Amino acid sequence: MEFAHEQHGRHEQGRHERGPVLALVGATGAVGTTMIDIIDGRENVPWSEIRLVASPRSAGKVLRVRGQDITVQALAPEVFDGVDVALFDVPDEVSAQWAPIAAERGAVAVDNSGAFRMDPDVPLVVPEVNADKAAERPKGIISNPNCTTLSMMAAMGALHREFGLEALVVASYQAASGAGQGGIDRLYAELAAVAGREVGVRGGDVAEALAAAGLDAAASPFPAPLALNVVPWAGSLKDDGWSSEELKVRNEARKILGIPDLKVSATCVRVPVVTTHSLAVHATFSREVSVEAARKVLAEQPSIVLRDDPAAGEFPTPADAVGGDPTWVGRIRQALDFPNTLELFVCGDNLRKGAALNTYEIAETVAISL
């Protein structure tokens, strides 16, 4: 399993010369599966060994990574011995318990849960925006942002550097896979229940069609039907009617961009898309902006695809962005009635840049510094 060794032809003389060891915790989930896709797709990886870790239920499964069969291990303190970087994609409470254990055993834990994101001693990193923060990790933990926030960060980071971001009004179009494999499965099941039937035109019949197909509303990860519907809710209820997802967009954008007083209002809405979150963004800057200048800045970003030619029918959609690494940006307009304000539409694969890819990019950023 000496990937770095095999690829670079180095001699095995010690762990660091062989390359660092990576552990992937939550390897069998929606994001974990995407993580393996990403690792498989890289030309080179720095790791001498990759360990796959999951719940005891998934332990013993064999997954193929870069041509090698790897047996999934059950989560236990010992799996982190000798690990340099441990990626976590597990529920908040699992991360809260296990990321510190990984750190204690000497690994840098890169965590995709919400457990540590707002901890002042844990950096929240988007490598294009604030890679330097990855080195400041007093707890040995680095957090990966929420997927909705992440979808716009590469674009907003680039525009902020140029024009000085002051305020964001955001409405999201969030994919089912934001709720994990269970969200994907539910959307497919709901679509099968409504497809080929004349439902959705008159009242109540989407819910009826789902019930008729034996799809229990209480078993859904979503609080309302998602097929032929949109659901203005994601996450849990926080103070004053805000959802946790909406507050994450505000708090995480402030932390990542380093603008503690950034004004943010977000409305988070689930849509019947499998994968890729989209955001309609109304962004106000301290300096004068133009569509042309914004396009120039965005076009220079390696992680952004600018698709903004409505005359040619070109604008970003989730079906375009899904499965790829870049964030797609388009529909850039100067607000007609709001000074220094741009409208734009952003699509980012929530399992890739929104989760697995950014987490992995943090891991490689850490690996370089080891």
Added chain:
Amino acid sequence: MEFAHEQHGRHEQGRHERGPVLALVGATGAVGTTMIDIIDGRENVPWSEIRLVASPRSAGKVLRVRGQDITVQALAPEVFDGVDVALFDVPDEVSAQWAPIAAERGAVAVDNSGAFRMDPDVPLVVPEVNADKAAERPKGIISNPNCTTLSMMAAMGALHREFGLEALVVASYQAASGAGQGGIDRLYAELAAVAGREVGVRGGDVAEALAAAGLDAAASPFPAPLALNVVPWAGSLKDDGWSSEELKVRNEARKILGIPDLKVSATCVRVPVVTTHSLAVHATFSREVSVEAARKVLAEQPSIVLRDDPAAGEFPTPADAVGGDPTWVGRIRQALDFPNTLELFVCGDNLRKGAALNTYEIAETVAISL
């Protein structure tokens, strides 16, 4: 066909004593069909006669309205003779030609196209907001607003009266039926093509699945796949990258609310919902607002259903609002970083309040004044 006569038991002594005559132009389209549903559903209607009018292609069809069979007539000047109110739901260019002919023959034309909405001599009416404007119709034409604008007007009109509206930032979640019956048919066909297949997770395969099912992209009323996707485009391209739909939201909201300098930025996005448009609205007022005060104002509106109890899982969705007359409003939050600003989520059936219902309500407003 003397509806008013039959229902009220009046003697037939002359046209106005019998009740006015209604013509419905575009009777066989998506909105026309909904219009007939609405007329069927009314306890009483003021009309002594209802004429159904459509293109020559649909002429001769027999449709049942309030228990009577009515033969669809082909559009011709003579069909308007003796008509008091003529409702038009036809393409812009058909309205532009025929609404003035109806007016010339003595009818009040109530038009649901975009042909006359911004004409200063044509009122743009939402009865709950500006019913008084229906009497000022120098051209004999009254316009019905665009469905996207309409979806939020009952709510914004009520909030404006109380708090003084200054600015709107809007992101839409627009249904396929906004593009007419062709839009509905296309969405169903696309859903059938993707249902039961594992598509939409990885790149490009929604488009592939549609192509494999023989669905020609060029034949779609939408500029991209709509199943398992969202499409940030509606209408035609206007100056500086704005879509016609987005500018309608701005211009029509200003005209209906009577606020010529209302600040508006809209992003219009099509979603895979059959019927009912939703809007995420960020609304700034000149006076202090609170969630409680806003809820009180909205709860008093007969045409609004307030569904705003996230703790109980209650918020508006298109599947709830579809098929009904009211606008559903919820997710009301005070913006954390923007003074005097509320966030809210609004759902309105785009074929009913967004088109047929409001048009019909204008017609009844006119009928009362005849």
